[in-house]
Amino acid sequence: MKTLRLVSGYFSHNLMSAMAYRGAFLLQAVGMILNNAMLLFFWWVLFTQLPSLRGWTLNQVMVLYAVVAFGFGLANIVCGNAFLLARIVVRGDLDYYLALPADPLIHLLVSRMSLSAWGDAVFGLVVFFVAGGEAGRHLPLFLLLGLLSGLIIVAFAVLVGSLAFWVGNADNLAGQAINSLITFGIYPIEIFPGVVQWLLYTLIPAAFIGSLPAGLLRDFRWDQLALLFLAAGGLALLARIVFQWGLRRYESGNLVIVRG
Amino acid sequence: MIQGYVSVLLTSARQQWVYRSELVARAVQMVLFMAVFMALWFTAFEVSGQSQLEGYSLAEMVWYLAMTETIVLSSSRIFLEIGEAVRAGDLAYTLARPLSYPFFQVANSLGNSAPRVLLNLLTGAGVVTVGLQQVAGSWPGLVAFLFVAALALLLDALIAVLIGLTAFWIEEVSPVYWIYNKLLFTVGGLFLPLELFPEQLQRAVRWLPFQYITYAPARTFVKFEAGFVAETVAGQAAYIGFFAGLVLLVWARAQRRLVVHGG
Numbered sequence: 001m002k003t004l005r006l007v008s009g010y011f012s013h014n015l016m017s018a019m020a021y022r023g024a025f026l027l028q029a030v031g032m033i034l035n036n037a038m039l040l041f042f043w044w045v046l047f048t049q050l051p052s053l054r055g056w057t058l059n060q061v062m063v064l065y066a067v068v069a070f071g072f073g074l075a076n077i078v079c080g081n082a083f084l085l086a087r088i089v090v091r092g093d094l095d096y097y098l099a100l101p102a103d104p105l106i107h108l109l110v111s112r113m114s115l116s117a118w119g120d121a122v123f124g125l126v127v128f129f130v131a132g133g134e135a136g137r138h139l140p141l142f143l144l145l146g147l148l149s150g151l152i153i154v155a156f157a158v159l160v161g162s163l164a165f166w167v168g169n170a171d172n173l174a175g176q177a178i179n180s181l182i183t184f185g186i187y188p189i190e191i192f193p194g195v196v197q198w199l200l201y202t203l204i205p206a207a208f209i210g211s212l213p214a215g216l217l218r219d220f221r222w223d224q225l226a227l228l229f230l231a232a233g234g235l236a237l238l239a240r241i242v243f244q245w246g247l248r249r250y251e252s253g254n255l256v257i258v259r260g
Numbered sequence: 261m262i263q264g265y266v267s268v269l270l271t272s273a274r275q276q277w278v279y280r281s282e283l284v285a286r287a288v289q290m291v292l293f294m295a296v297f298m299a300l301w302f303t304a305f306e307v308s309g310q311s312q313l314e315g316y317s318l319a320e321m322v323w324y325l326a327m328t329e330t331i332v333l334s335s336s337r338i339f340l341e342i343g344e345a346v347r348a349g350d351l352a353y354t355l356a357r358p359l360s361y362p363f364f365q366v367a368n369s370l371g372n373s374a375p376r377v378l379l380n381l382l383t384g385a386g387v388v389t390v391g392l393q394q395v396a397g398s399w400p401g402l403v404a405f406l407f408v409a410a411l412a413l414l415l416d417a418l419i420a421v422l423i424g425l426t427a428f429w430i431e432e433v434s435p436v437y438w439i440y441n442k443l444l445f446t447v448g449g450l451f452l453p454l455e456l457f458p459e460q461l462q463r464a465v466r467w468l469p470f471q472y473i474t475y476a477p478a479r480t481f482v483k484f485e486a487g488f489v490a491e492t493v494a495g496q497a498a499y500i501g502f503f504a505g506l507v508l509l510v511w512a513r514a515q516r517r518l519v520v521h522g523g
Binding site for chain 2: 021023024027028030031032034035038039041042045046048049050052053054116172175176179180183184187190191192193196
């Protein structure tokens, strides 16, 4: 309950401070919507040459995009610091969170909101309604799948960001790992060879943020949904354990900052 | 005068070489992209059952992408530096230099891009050779590519400086860059050669500057034709002239908005 109050408190506070600079907020969100929309162009042209790609049609690929964009948007709206964890650890900025009574991991994750991520979330929703067709009726399922996809993205970001506890400046490494997750996540998993597919279910869990949820919107199966819940829960738990474990090795920096 | 810009370019190139970890990070990105797209094109050609798509074989399509990615991953990020300098007021001390500020930044940007092009080209070629085990293009194509790619990066640097200068009017310049970047992705032909576009769209995008940055250099490598190279160089020169003029015009206007604080 206390954690929920912390998350919702930060969410409304971050949103209010974004609204103070409405122009910049709108520019970033609209810029991101346009940015994402142009990525769909590639698929549109490719599907003028091919009727389908290993069972995926243009609309199905658009739904896949919608789930990843919505999940990515949610992750960065609520947990805007997830992608910055390695930098926070290396610079010794964790001190601030450790000195307060709230859970340090949750606190640091939710204390920033990415403004452009609103563009991703809105883009995801709009594309889902445009391309979903029959699936458009399954809005609650789409929202749930987006939430699980977002949870996996945050958990993975925490996991790779926590590497900074052991290897020091892991900013680039964490960035590359997150980049791989998203890059592989936005393509149907069936296009990759067998070994790569296996990797995308394990080492870089990209299949769980895009192909698997999009497959559920096309052809719902309880066992696949259970698998997705298991992956999201397991990864979140693992991220939490690794962060706590790393925290024991954390050395404070000598950075003095003033926070409002 | 030109000597001054050349020494800025060489200094920036040397600086880039110092930050090797960032160069390596970009190379990793190249490996990642090429791995994804090689898989995608393998599947697309297999599904289509054809040996060529609009005149491009699988090897040509993959090598085309390696070349466009080489340019895009080496392209200018100078707008970030300019935007920051405008906001923080650091622009003041750079004005004292005996060089034009925007063209100083163009030279700086080209210096940043030069080592990246080399590394990305070697990485891209390495990944494609290992993954595909087929080579496309030709030696004359490679030489022409290097020349056309240099002009493409000059054009890209001018556009990036122009985007950076918009910081005089808007707070955050990144969204303008995202849109430019995605125009390169789409109508610039980053992922797909223009020949694959629907006819009408193809006709329209051939007039735009974006194809001269990505499509034209990559096509020069995979399908070398002297006539096409000449047309490309003429188009690039025209757009370089146009954007250089625009940069001067915008800079003249921007200087009127410049407020230098003491401190």
